[in-house]
Amino acid sequence: MRWWRRERELREELDAHIKMAIQDRIERGEDPAAARAAVRTEFGNRGLIEETTRDIWGWRWLSSAGQDLRYAARGLANQPLFTSVAVASLALGIGANIAIFTVFYTVMLRTLPVQDPDRLVELLQKYPGEPRGNGYWTRSAYDHYRAAARSFSAIIGSSWDHQARIDSSAEPVTAEYVTPNYFSELGLRPSIGRFILEGDAGTAVLSDALWTTRFQRDPGVAGRKILVKGVPFTVIGVAGPSFRGLRTDVASGVWLPAKPDGGMALVARLKPGVTLEHAQAEMSALYRFTIDERLASSNDPLVKNLQFEMEPCGAGLSGTRDYLGRPITVLMAASAALLMLACLNLAGMLTARGTARLREVSVRLGLGASHGRLLRQFLTESLVLAALGTAAGAGVAYASVAWLLRMFTSGRPHQQVHLDIQPDSTLLLFAVATMLLTTLLFGLAPAVSALRQASRSAALRFRGGPLGAGRTLIALQVALSMALAASAGLFSAHLRSLRSTDLGFQRDGILLLSLDPSRSEYRGQKRAAGYRALIERFQNEPGVDSASLAAPTPLHGAGAGGWGTVEGRIEQPEERRRISISYAAPRYFSTLKIPLLAGRDFSYSDLANWRVAVINSTLARHYFSNPNDAIGKRITMDRVTLAREPVTYEIIGVAGDTNYGEIREDAYRGLYLAAFRDSGVLGGTLVIRTRANMAGFAARARRIVAESTPGVEVTQVRTLTDQIDSSIVPERAMAALSGFFGGLGLLLAGVGLYGLLAYSVSRRTNEIGVRMALGATPGRIATKITRETFVIVAAGVALGVPLSLYSLKAGSRLLPGVESTNAVPALALGGAAILLASAAAAWVPAWRASRVSPVEALRHD
Amino acid sequence: MAAGKYQNRIELLQGTLDMLILQTLCWGTQHGYGIAQAIRAGSRETLHVETGSLYPALHRLEKQGWILSEWKTSENKQRAKYYKLTPSGRKQLAGEVSRWNQLTTAISGLLGGEPA
Numbered sequence: 018m019r020w021w022r023r024e025r026e027l028r029e030e031l032d033a034h035i036k037m038a039i040q041d042r043i044e045r046g047e048d049p050a051a052a053r054a055a056v057r058t059e060f061g062n063r064g065l066i067e068e069t070t071r072d073i074w075g076w077r078w079l080s081s082a083g084q085d086l087r088y089a090a091r092g093l094a095n096q097p098l099f100t101s102v103a104v105a106s107l108a109l110g111i112g113a114n115i116a117i118f119t120v121f122y123t124v125m126l127r128t129l130p131v132q133d134p135d136r137l138v139e140l141l142q143k144y145p146g147e148p149r150g151n152g153y154w155t156r157s158a159y160d161h162y163r164a165a166a167r168s169f170s171a172i173i174g175s176s177w178d179h180q181a182r183i184d185s186s187a188e189p190v191t192a193e194y195v196t197p198n199y200f201s202e203l204g205l206r207p208s209i210g211r212f213i214l215e216g217d218a219g220t221a222v223l224s225d226a227l228w229t230t231r232f233q234r235d236p237g238v239a240g241r242k243i244l245v246k247g248v249p250f251t252v253i254g255v256a257g258p259s260f261r262g263l264r265t266d267v268a269s270g271v272w273l274p275a276k277p278d279g280g281m282a283l284v285a286r287l288k289p290g291v292t293l294e295h296a297q298a299e300m301s302a303l304y305r306f307t308i309d310e311r312l313a314s315s316n317d318p319l320v321k322n323l324q325f326e327m328e329p330c331g332a333g334l335s336g337t338r339d340y341l342g343r344p345i346t347v348l349m350a351a352s353a354a355l356l357m358l359a360c361l362n363l364a365g366m367l368t369a370r371g372t373a374r375l376r377e378v379s380v381r382l383g384l385g386a387s388h389g390r391l392l393r394q395f396l397t398e399s400l401v402l403a404a405l406g407t408a409a410g411a412g413v414a415y416a417s418v419a420w421l422l423r424m425f426t427s428g429r430p431h432q433q434v435h436l437d438i439q440p441d442s443t444l445l446l447f448a449v450a451t452m453l454l455t456t457l458l459f460g461l462a463p464a465v466s467a468l469r470q471a472s473r474s475a476a477l478r479f480r481g482g483p484l485g486a487g488r489t490l491i492a493l494q495v496a497l498s499m500a501l502a503a504s505a506g507l508f509s510a511h512l513r514s515l516r517s518t519d520l521g522f523q524r525d526g527i528l529l530l531s532l533d534p535s536r537s538e539y540r541g542q543k544r545a546a547g548y549r550a551l552i553e554r555f556q557n558e559p560g561v562d563s564a565s566l567a568a569p570t571p572l573h574g575a576g577a578g579g580w581g582t583v584e585g586r587i588e589q590p591e592e593r594r595r596i597s598i599s600y601a602a603p604r605y606f607s608t609l610k611i612p613l614l615a616g617r618d619f620s621y622s623d624l625a626n627w628r629v630a631v632i633n634s635t636l637a638r639h640y641f642s643n644p645n646d647a648i649g650k651r652i653t654m655d656r657v658t659l660a661r662e663p664v665t666y667e668i669i670g671v672a673g674d675t676n677y678g679e680i681r682e683d684a685y686r687g688l689y690l691a692a693f694r695d696s697g698v699l700g701g702t703l704v705i706r707t708r709a710n711m712a713g714f715a716a717r718a719r720r721i722v723a724e725s726t727p728g729v730e731v732t733q734v735r736t737l738t739d740q741i742d743s744s745i746v747p748e749r750a751m752a753a754l755s756g757f758f759g760g761l762g763l764l765l766a767g768v769g770l771y772g773l774l775a776y777s778v779s780r781r782t783n784e785i786g787v788r789m790a791l792g793a794t795p796g797r798i799a800t801k802i803t804r805e806t807f808v809i810v811a812a813g814v815a816l817g818v819p820l821s822l823y824s825l826k827a828g829s830r831l832l833p834g835v836e837s838t839n840a841v842p843a844l845a846l847g848g849a850a851i852l853l854a855s856a857a858a859a860w861v862p863a864w865r866a867s868r869v870s871p872v873e874a875l876r877h878d
Numbered sequence: 879m880a881a882g883k884y885q886n887r888i889e890l891l892q893g894t895l896d897m898l899i900l901q902t903l904c905w906g907t908q909h910g911y912g913i914a915q916a917i918r919a920g921s922r923e924t925l926h927v928e929t930g931s932l933y934p935a936l937h938r939l940e941k942q943g944w945i946l947s948e949w950k951t952s953e954n955k956q957r958a959k960y961y962k963l964t965p966s967g968r969k970q971l972a973g974e975v976s977r978w979n980q981l982t983t984a985i986s987g988l989l990g991g992e993p994a
Contacts, residue, residue: 037952069934
């Protein structure tokens with residue numbers, strides 16, 4: 018390094034000077050010892066000369082920074098307890114921020130690696146009052162808007178299939194079906210071959226990841242034939258490594274030409290100079306096309322309320338932003354508050370440290386060190402702490418992001434979020450900025466206060482000031498940790514209320530086994546017979562209360578539906594609603610403990626006459642004044658998912674309402690149809706109520722399926738409770754993280770308070786001794802300390818109540834469903850938690866103060 | 879007496895040291911100690927260059943590009959850093975000398991116009 022060479026040369030140059038001067042004097046006849054002494058006097062302060070010469074080269078900051086670093090490292094190494102507590106609290110605070118920001122950035126901010134992402138908009142439609150539009154359009158809508166809309170330079174369409182299997186591989190990849198202009202309008206370049214063009218059919222473009230994992234980056238992959246879901250395609254190219262499709266929650270593995278009749282999401286590119294409002298206005302007028310189109314094919318009276326909406330989508334399609342955006346925003350705020358708390362905490366500790374070093378600082382000021390120089394040295398120490406904290410925080414962040422990603426992928430299939438986290442310059446910048454900001458936040462005030470005290474009171478003892486500042490810092494910490502604890506209380510109350518919501522069935526003790534018979538010999542009637550035997554086998558299994566079969570199972574999140582007409586009832590079109598459909602085997606209702614309000618359950622004797630239905634209470638109430646009136650009436654179902662012909666069913670029973678897709682949902686009209694029918698069986702999930710241990714029983718259940726129906730695969734085993742939990746992933750993540758932040762906040766505030774009190778007691782040993790010598794009892798001393806604590810905590814709580822109320826209000830406004838009525842208990846919880854933490858923190862110092870021996874204390878100083 | 883000897887010395891004016899160094903180097907390459915000795919001898923022991931001023935000045939001049947340095951071995955087998963005037967240093971010296979002459983003329987005129 019240049020710096021080292023210059024340093025060495027400077028030393029050598031001065032050495033030579035001294036040697037020559039001595040040599041000269043000796044030659045002139047001086048005694049060598051005297052010559053050396055004279056030269057040394059003449060030469061002056063060598064360190065100063067070196068320093069001023071170094072200044073010329075502008076290296077001084079470097080060498081003094083080096084000194085500061087060494088000094089800081091030594092100071093921190095001398096106080097391992099302080100250092101490790103400081104680094105640990107910073108690591109947790111900074112780590113939480115980096116982790117949450119990483120997810121926040123990936124979901125909300127990172128733009129797609131395409132040309133001009135800022136001009137891309139997503140075309141959506143929604144019912145008034147719905148929070149969210151959907152982006153499902155027909156092919157003819159795509160053609161119509163492409164031809165008619167003047168605001169866009171292009172519209173591209175794509176749709177996804179997450180269950181595409183390539184060749185004979187068992188592992189599904191996501192296939193994205195795209196319109197021919199997709200790649201060219203996004204401005205992408207293939208890394209091999211070419212992209213899909215107009216007129217292409219049976220062509221496929223691979224993602225870089227799929228090309229790597231399945232084709233070992235074979236440069237000659239273009240031209241290879243592959244099967245996607247059993248259909249042959251020819252690979253024509255490979256996309257660049259950074260492009261993963263238009264969505265942020267899944268990575269497309271292969272791109273195929275859009276099917277001529279499928280629905281698709283539409284993304285448009287605004288023409289230069291066209292505003293969002295202008296395009297919105299134009300499209301709202303053109304949107305009539307879709308209303309007419311949908312009215313022509315649907316009985317749904319609500320269709321004409323549909324509205325057109327548009328959203329910028331340079332950061333990817335909006336689904337994930339909707340699903341995770343708000344929770345992650347709230348968590349971002351909570352983690353920032355946590356870091357703030359850690360900074361206050363550390364500022365308190367550093368202020369105390371600064372006071373302890375008052376003498377040293379005064380002496381150094383007296384010896385001529387400049388304020389700036391000392392300030393820089395203090396800040397260097399803080400920077401070293403922050404750097405250590407950030408380095409450890411990066412590890413914390415790495416682990417937490419992995420945890421968060423696992424959490425997000427634990428959702429139901431249609432809500433799973435597979436985020437592609439990539440460390441990039443933005444994240445690095447965030448980490449460095451956090452580090453520097455943290456340094457200033459916790460380091461500046463203590464440094465300034467230490468300098469001010471030192472210069473004000475020279476080497477005199479100082480009282481009052483730093484403790485006063487310490488008290489303010491503690492009160493702020495109390496306030497912040499109270500807000501964090503209250504928010505944690507709110508979110509966990511929300512989660513608890515979700516988990517205890519009455520869903521219309523009893524969720525505990527239910528095991529769900531999803532069966533896939535497609536690779537077995539069980540087909541048609543043979544499957545019905547096999548499944549029936551399987552259910553009977555489970556029914557007789559020890560520990561099993563009841564077993565049945567259904568599709569879909571409650572809160573699975575996907576289901577069928579259709580439109581119904583009840584014989585003899587005339588209905589206004591506005592009153593018609595879609596009817597959700599479940600297929601159920603006999604004993605389904607008793608297994609889930611869904612009450613039958615009238616009529617009977619399905620039975621295996623319905624097999625031949627399977628045109629029977631059980632309706633739910635909401636559907637029954639709409640048409641009949643009494644559940645019993647419904648029995649024997651006929652309902653004709655039309656436009657049922659995957660069915661072509663209308664079918665008429667006889668109502669044999671009325672069951673209680675249950676939740677269908679979500680924990681929080683409006684009452685819906687529901688209908689159960691027989692899963693078993695002469696042509697086979699519809700539905701593929703065993704529903705078993707057992708008293709046995711779930712984990713052990715799950716393994717046994719797999720064996721039973723393998724024995725009774727060989728060849729039928731068990732694709733998933735999970736408890737109903739887990740299935741319900743997988744429908745509330747963001748809520749669970751919120752509760753867990755806010756609980757963690759809240760606990761950590763209390764711990765930090767407690768440690769801070771303890772530190773302040775312990776320090777204050779140790780500084781006042783003298784005073785306490787005098788008081789005791791004058792007759793104060795240990796109890797009075799302890800009371801005095803406790804009272805002082807209480808004043809600080811009370812000030813903090815006074816500040817914490819409005820702060821908590823504000824954050825609770827903000828939290829419940831951002832997160833639909835979180836009720837601010839839970840605010841009072843949450844607030845009480847926050848207050849109680851902080852009081853408890855304070856009491857724990859105050860106990861030891863108060864006790865120690867009461868144990869001060871007057872004689873010892875008076876000798877103390 | 880030490881005090882008396884001290885009074886005979888003259889504090890160098892700001893900036894004049896640079897000129898003196900450049901002037902000294904006019905005569906050929908020299909190391910720091912040699913420059914100090916030359917100035918001392920040339921001023922008949924009137925001007926003593928402090929080491930604390932000399933080396934910062936040398937490094938400053940080198941950074942300006944008016945002098946260059948190289949390591950050489952002296953006649954006494956002592957390895958030392960030798961400084962050499964560059965063409966731009968020579969130009970700088972000429973400028974400084976002319977400014978110095980103006981200044982001394984002006985000051986002499988002032989002092990001469992108002993006799994003590």
